[in-house]
Amino acid sequence: MLVLDNITRRFGDRLALDDVSLSVPDGRMVGFVGANGAGKTTTMRIALGVLAADSGTVTFRGQVPDLALRRRFGYMPEERGLYPKGRLLEQLVFLARLHGVDRGVAAKRGQDLLDRLGLGERANDKLESLSLGNQQRVQVAASLVHDPELLVLDEPFSGLDPLAVDAMADLLREKTAAGVGVLFSSHQLDLVDRLCDDLVILHAGRVVAAGEPEKLRRERGGSRYELVTDADLDWVRDVAGVRLAERREHGVVLELLDTHADLDQKILAEAVRRGPVRSFAPLLPTLSELFQEVSR
Numbered sequence: 001m002l003v004l005d006n007i008t009r010r011f012g013d014r015l016a017l018d019d020v021s022l023s024v025p026d027g028r029m030v031g032f033v034g035a036n037g038a039g040k041t042t043t044m045r046i047a048l049g050v051l052a053a054d055s056g057t058v059t060f061r062g063q064v065p066d067l068a069l070r071r072r073f074g075y076m077p078e079e080r081g082l083y084p085k086g087r088l089l090e091q092l093v094f095l096a097r098l099h100g101v102d103r104g105v106a107a108k109r110g111q112d113l114l115d116r117l118g119l120g121e122r123a124n125d126k127l128e129s130l131s132l133g134n135q136q137r138v139q140v141a142a143s144l145v146h147d148p149e150l151l152v153l154d155e156p157f158s159g160l161d162p163l164a165v166d167a168m169a170d171l172l173r174e175k176t177a178a179g180v181g182v183l184f185s186s187h188q189l190d191l192v193d194r195l196c197d198d199l200v201i202l203h204a205g206r207v208v209a210a211g212e213p214e215k216l217r218r219e220r221g222g223s224r225y226e227l228v229t230d231a232d233l234d235w236v237r238d239v240a241g242v243r244l245a246e247r248r249e250h251g252v253v254l255e256l257l258d259t260h261a262d263l264d265q266k267i268l269a270e271a272v273r274r275g276p277v278r279s280f281a282p283l284l285p286t287l288s289e290l291f292q293e294v295s296r
């Protein structure tokens, strides 16, 4: 597990990270979201030891990472790292060799990764001759070629088409299944929602929500219910402690201002008394709604 504890970092007067704590357990995919400038890249750089924190600690499996340990991490930096004029496979082999991988193994792994990402036939082409999305695939391959035990990926999905997203997601899922922890940042909230096991939301340098997305939704969304019925619903306006948030074609969205005392059960009973109820369930916020709520 990678653990960041109480990390603080300033750039001049600007407090970029304010007491950030988060963890990336082995085998878990952790989505890292936050508005532009929230501090995601800074956090990732500190996690990788590319940038120093002003205070706080980083540990991986209980150890403060030294150079040898960091070589077992895979990092896809925001500024990307490959040479535009370098050939795909050569660069992958070079990077794997830097991490101490034997040449034969490096060549095989590099070719396998390119094959997986649909670029096997372009192994000897220069990076700059590829489309931006394909270059992005190679950048991800570069972070994987030394078979790392932890992956930190700064926006690995940006600019990828849906098929490439799926190929990349499958690859990362294989890694987590093999016990690798993955921390990835993204602005594509639907994608994060689909892929991550855990979520960390950063806002202005602070962690404002963290945990399993479903759990975070439940914690924050307990007071809205959707009631679907063909029966008349005018009566809901008169129920104390309830606000009519929205009328829908076959029902209403209600906000329970008073969440104790079985108010939901009382509403359900009354609705059933007036006609058949097709559904009555808490309405959980989408990740996008959750994000907006905690990022104010």
Ligand SMILES: Nc1ncnc2c1ncn2[C@@H]1O[C@H](COP(=O)(O)OP(=O)(O)OP(=O)(O)O)[C@@H](O)[C@H]1O
Pocket (backbone or CB within 6 Å): 011, 014, 016, 034, 035, 036, 037, 038, 039, 040, 041, 042, 043
């Ligand atoms: N080297 C630096 N010098 C000065 N300020 C910096 C530096 N790096 C980051 N910052 C500032 O720290 C804050 C956090 O930036 P960071 O790049 O970590 O955000 P981010 O969440 O990755 O944003 P984005 O989604 O736009 O990539 C910003 O206000 C940024 O301007």
